[in-house]
Amino acid sequence: xxxxxxxxxxxxxxxxxxxxxxxxxxxxxxxxxxxxxxxxxxxxxxxxxxxxxxxxxxxxxxxxxxxxxxxxxxxxxxxxxxxxxxxxxxxxxxxxxxxxxxxxxxxxxxxxxxxxxxxxxxxxxxxxxxxxxxxxxxxxxxxxxxxxxxxxxxxxxxxxxxxxxxxxxxxxxxxxxxxxxxxxxxxxxxxxxxxxxxxxxxxxxxxxxxxxxxxxxxxxxxxxxxxxxxxxxxxxxxxxxxxxxxxxxxxxxxxxxxxxxxxxxxxxxxxxxxxxxxxxxxxxxxxxxxxxxxxxxxxxxxxxxxxxxxxx
Numbered sequence: 001x002x003x004x005x006x007x008x009x010x011x012x013x014x015x016x017x018x019x020x021x022x023x024x025x026x027x028x029x030x031x032x033x034x035x036x037x038x039x040x041x042x043x044x045x046x047x048x049x050x051x052x053x054x055x056x057x058x059x060x061x062x063x064x065x066x067x068x069x070x071x072x073x074x075x076x077x078x079x080x081x082x083x084x085x086x087x088x089x090x091x092x093x094x095x096x097x098x099x100x101x102x103x104x105x106x107x108x109x110x111x112x113x114x115x116x117x118x119x120x121x122x123x124x125x126x127x128x129x130x131x132x133x134x135x136x137x138x139x140x141x142x143x144x145x146x147x148x149x150x151x152x153x154x155x156x157x158x159x160x161x162x163x164x165x166x167x168x169x170x171x172x173x174x175x176x177x178x179x180x181x182x183x184x185x186x187x188x189x190x191x192x193x194x195x196x197x198x199x200x201x202x203x204x205x206x207x208x209x210x211x212x213x214x215x216x217x218x219x220x221x222x223x224x225x226x227x228x229x230x231x232x233x234x235x236x237x238x239x240x241x242x243x244x245x246x247x248x249x250x251x252x253x254x255x256x257x258x259x260x261x262x263x264x265x266x267x268x269x270x271x272x273x274x275x276x277x278x279x280x281x282x283x284x285x286x287x288x289x290x291x292x293x294x295x296x297x298x299x300x301x302x303x304x305x306x307x308x309x310x311x312x
Contacts, residue, residue, distance in 0.1 A: 023137030116255030142288025161228035180223035
């Protein structure tokens with residue numbers, strides 16, 4: 001369950017908002033561990049830049065969900081943290097599942113591949129007991145994304161939130177990308193759906209929602225895995241994983257996506273008719289530029305942009 005952790009404060013001491021960083025990805029399209037790629041103006045990783053932004057916004061602890069082999073190199077990079085800031089590491093293990101899935105844990109170990117982003121966040125449950133900001137390790141969100149979420153918790157600590165970006169500003173020139181396409185009603189999220197392999201084909205922006213390929217509006221809002229949750233997300237994740245493992249656990253490449261889990265909590269006519277509790281998600285739209293690397297060719301562009309933005 002736990003690989004290791006280090007902290008500048010006593011174990012299990014949590015204050016204010018915790019940053020949860022999902023850093024277990026294999027980076028297959030990138031060709032290596034994006035979590036360790038030096039992309040910032042001083043050779044920083046995206047993870048280091050996000051951690052700095054989160055600390056500036058007021059986060060007082062971080063949990064990094066990663067693979068065993070990445071813990072030591074990440075620890076070596078993260079040595080200059082503020083006094084009182086707690087840093088913890090945990091490993092996303094395939095057999096770390098809800099108790100109701102115990103009969104399937106042997107199969108999970110043989111699978112060899114984690115169960116997706118919803119499972120990654122589930123694995124962090126032992127180190128978070130209050131509001132949390134959840135991000136990817138290999139994306140750059142800008143300072144405002146963290147400030148918007150932390151400020152949002154100051155007004156409503158139990159509120160779920162997200163930071164959205166314009167789809168057209170999150171694409172790669174070198175191949176298709178996966179994005180959570182959002183629909184909103186007022187300031188709240190009404191729908192989020194995972195679309196795969198989004199790319200321009202001629203003058204059309206096309207993507208695959210798992211059932212069909214369709215044209216997408218380049219001005220759509222998208223989730224770049226920059227969420228704000230209260231601790232009740234873990235009960236939602238538990239139920240989602242139980243259903244997912246039972247229904248799709250036999251499929252070798254199946255993954256439980258965090259946006260799909262959030263979708264089940266959004267207000268809908270079905271939930272109203274069946275008296276199912278809902279969890280509205282407030283949508284913040286960041287004025288900052290999102291940056292990320294999906295393919296090796298993306299790295300040079302990101303380095304240039306980060307130098308322009310953050311360089312002296």
